[in-house]
Amino acid sequence: MKVDFFRHNITASDRKALDRTLRGLFITTGGEVNRFEERFAQYLKVPYVVGVTSATAGLHLALEALGVGRGDEVITTPMTFIATANAILHAGATPKFVDVEPDTGNIDHRLIEAAITKKTKAILPVHLYGQLCDMRAISKIARKYKLKVVEDAAHAVEARRDGVCVGQFSDAAAFSFYATKNLTSGEGGAISVQTKKLKTILSQSRTHGLTKDAASKYQKKYQHHDMKFCGWKYNMSNIQAALLVPQIKRIEKNLKIRKKVWDIYLAELEGVENLGFPKIVPGARSALHLFTAWVPPRHRDKILWRLEEKGIGVSANFRPIHYMTYYKKNFNLKKGMFPNAEQIGDSVITLPLYPALKERQIKYVCKSLKEILELL
Numbered sequence: 001m002k003v004d005f006f007r008h009n010i011t012a013s014d015r016k017a018l019d020r021t022l023r024g025l026f027i028t029t030g031g032e033v034n035r036f037e038e039r040f041a042q043y044l045k046v047p048y049v050v051g052v053t054s055a056t057a058g059l060h061l062a063l064e065a066l067g068v069g070r071g072d073e074v075i076t077t078p079m080t081f082i083a084t085a086n087a088i089l090h091a092g093a094t095p096k097f098v099d100v101e102p103d104t105g106n107i108d109h110r111l112i113e114a115a116i117t118k119k120t121k122a123i124l125p126v127h128l129y130g131q132l133c134d135m136r137a138i139s140k141i142a143r144k145y146k147l148k149v150v151e152d153a154a155h156a157v158e159a160r161r162d163g164v165c166v167g168q169f170s171d172a173a174a175f176s177f178y179a180t181k182n183l184t185s186g187e188g189g190a191i192s193v194q195t196k197k198l199k200t201i202l203s204q205s206r207t208h209g210l211t212k213d214a215a216s217k218y219q220k221k222y223q224h225h226d227m228k229f230c231g232w233k234y235n236m237s238n239i240q241a242a243l244l245v246p247q248i249k250r251i252e253k254n255l256k257i258r259k260k261v262w263d264i265y266l267a268e269l270e271g272v273e274n275l276g277f278p279k280i281v282p283g284a285r286s287a288l289h290l291f292t293a294w295v296p297p298r299h300r301d302k303i304l305w306r307l308e309e310k311g312i313g314v315s316a317n318f319r320p321i322h323y324m325t326y327y328k329k330n331f332n333l334k335k336g337m338f339p340n341a342e343q344i345g346d347s348v349i350t351l352p353l354y355p356a357l358k359e360r361q362i363k364y365v366c367k368s369l370k371e372i373l374e375l376l
């Protein structure tokens with residue numbers, strides 16, 4: 001049997017929407033992007049959204065727009081995809097890592113205060129695998145020390161916790177529509193923000209800092225644009241937006257389907273020797289983006305390869321950032337500094353999780369994993 005690691009959920013009607021856009025005049029940023037921004041903001045229950053080309057771009061632009069730059073420090077987690085820390089570097093600042101909670105893998109907010117220095121400008125929590133960090137606690141610290149908060153919500157479109165929605169307790173949150181995300185346009189991203197002022201700045205900084213985009217220049221008589229600050233080239237296109245808009249309606253339905261997949265995994269795998277799972281805390285509704293399990297670190301890679309030999313697509317989310325040569329070399333980081341992130345990073349395997357998975361495929365993955373574990 002073959003079980004792909006991921007299969008997207010783009011349907012025939014999504015392709016029709018894309019076709020309509022391709023037959024129209026504007027395939028770059030225009031009406032379809034505006035529609036996406038309105039509908040995604042409505043879904044998230046946030047005031048404003050800005051469409052960009054990736055979550056990495058979103059994090060970079062948000063940090064910069066909030067005044068984070070050269071000489072500043074941003075507190076974040078080592079248990080994340082490299083994009084989180086790279087976006088801090090793109091903004092010219094330095095990432096300062098603190099360890100994660102051993103049971104969830106999310107940043108341990110109790111360690112944040114000790115990492116704050118005169119240079120700290122922002123906190124960048126990551127909602128790992130789709131579970132919201134304790135945003136009430138993090139925003140309390142941020143208020144106390146007058147820090148900005150930017151959420152890495154790449155995994156977390158559907159996340160809630162104790163009545164808090166993603167994007168609600170921060171200055172900005174960045175979302176990813178990368179190929180394997182729950183909502184996807186192949187590549188793509190969005191930033192949610194609380195103020196019109198930030199929305200305007202980000203709408204300009206995503207297109208070089210220009211005061212007008214191509215579509216708005218075209219609406220009336222030709223108008224010249226100005227550039228009041230130097231921005232980047234991160235604007236979402238109508239092509240990406242056309243694919244995303246119809247998917248917004250299916251977010252909740254697809255979450256329910258992934259929950260069924262998740263529950264089958266747990267029913268089949270809970271209690272199995274040599275296997276553990278990250279915890280979903282009471283009061284949290286995870287976006288259920290990645291299903292991960294923990295295996296004995298010394299056998300982890302062998303387990304991944306055996307699963308692949310059985311036709312099962314796998315991944316390992318994540319190798320902690322301080323394992324990466326560049327970060328080790330340039331930021332004086334080494335193994336041993338963040339034991340909880342290391343424990344998770346050394347033992348984690350990621351199994352397929354998406355709505356199109358059939359029950360027999362999920363059961364095959366579980367049976368294969370159990371067989372592999374028994375033979376260790």
Ligand SMILES: Cc1ncc(COP(=O)(O)O)c(C=O)c1O
Nearest residue numbers: 054055056081083154176177178
């Ligand atoms: C936690 C996390 N942050 C950021 C990103 C970057 O997203 P993008 O590829 O849209 O830049 C990813 C991508 O997978 C991610 O997993």
